[in-house]
Amino acid sequence: DRRAALDTVTGPGATADGHKVPLLANIGGPADVAAALRAGAEGIGLFRTEFLFLEGEGSGSAPSEEAQTAAYRQVLEAFPESRVVVRVLDAGADKPLPFLSPADEPNPALGVRGLRALLAHPAVLETQLRALGRAAEGLPVYLEVMAPMVADREDARAFADACRAAGLAAKAGAMVEVPAAALRARALLQEVEFLSLGTNDLAQYTFAADRQVGAVSRLQDPWQPALLDLVALAAEAAKAEGRSCGVCGEAAADPLLACVLTGLGVTSLSMGAAAIPYVRATLAKHTLAHCERAAAAARAADTAATAREAARAVLAGG
Ligand code: PEP
Numbered sequence: 001d002r003r004a005a006l007d008t009v010t011g012p013g014a015t016a017d018g019h020k021v022p023l024l025a026n027i028g029g030p031a032d033v034a035a036a037l038r039a040g041a042e043g044i045g046l047f048r049t050e051f052l053f054l055e056g057e058g059s060g061s062a063p064s065e066e067a068q069t070a071a072y073r074q075v076l077e078a079f080p081e082s083r084v085v086v087r088v089l090d091a092g093a094d095k096p097l098p099f100l101s102p103a104d105e106p107n108p109a110l111g112v113r114g115l116r117a118l119l120a121h122p123a124v125l126e127t128q129l130r131a132l133g134r135a136a137e138g139l140p141v142y143l144e145v146m147a148p149m150v151a152d153r154e155d156a157r158a159f160a161d162a163c164r165a166a167g168l169a170a171k172a173g174a175m176v177e178v179p180a181a182a183l184r185a186r187a188l189l190q191e192v193e194f195l196s197l198g199t200n201d202l203a204q205y206t207f208a209a210d211r212q213v214g215a216v217s218r219l220q221d222p223w224q225p226a227l228l229d230l231v232a233l234a235a236e237a238a239k240a241e242g243r244s245c246g247v248c249g250e251a252a253a254d255p256l257l258a259c260v261l262t263g264l265g266v267t268s269l270s271m272g273a274a275a276i277p278y279v280r281a282t283l284a285k286h287t288l289a290h291c292e293r294a295a296a297a298a299r300a301a302d303t304a305a306t307a308r309e310a311a312r313a314v315l316a317g318g
């Protein structure tokens, strides 16, 4: 049956011809680690740390450095010799935190959210970076730390500077969630060491379509060719700079789209644990050249529906 067929494909994510695409898990905290391990995640591609803060007693203030260190260490200990990508606090808009988010913004999604809120509250960022450094001490783990909502090179530099100032022995990276960041990905990579595409917000900001408004969900479809164009730009820039560029938005959880993203040059895929076996099994059926042809066919389409259909047709053909 379907489940048995899935279980026959195990091990690291790779195309049929052996091109490796690490399959990582998105988590919100230590409670999600068991499911990630069960699904065979090769590491963590997105640790959404704001959930630790949202769940905190009353969430009127940030958890202490000690509480943060303990939570991060639990996650890092579960993935020895693996990549663990931690995102610093992404507060604001759909995830307001009273101690960080401005109370009255006319357009919270366009306001002081993500990295912007952290740069306005440097002590919160410093504490988090220190806690991450302490959590990783002595562990054989590849810790990477990334900032949400990086818009330009100045943002990327400010984040890299904060990581250096905290003495953090980890790679610093930028999420690509704002079209400007995709357009200037190469400039960002002069400041940070890796990129990770947050396709949920990238779709929201590319199409000016609020991700919380169902009436505009057509424009949130990650198969939209304009979104694929921006993914390609970022992936090509990373390749030119010899850096990695993953996807950690919902797009990575769609097995067909995962093949297309691979064809666009994305170097890792991070998703909710439940999707990992499906993505692994689908990727294993197709060669990299095949994924590249599917990606080109999708980008040549004019709508999300025809892009999906064009990719499906190419991938069905061999
Ligand atoms: C994204 O925007 O795609 C993303 C991964 O971050 P979040 O969904 O937490 O905003």
Ligand code: MG
Binding pocket: 148, 177, 198, 200, 201
């Ligand atoms: Mg986001």
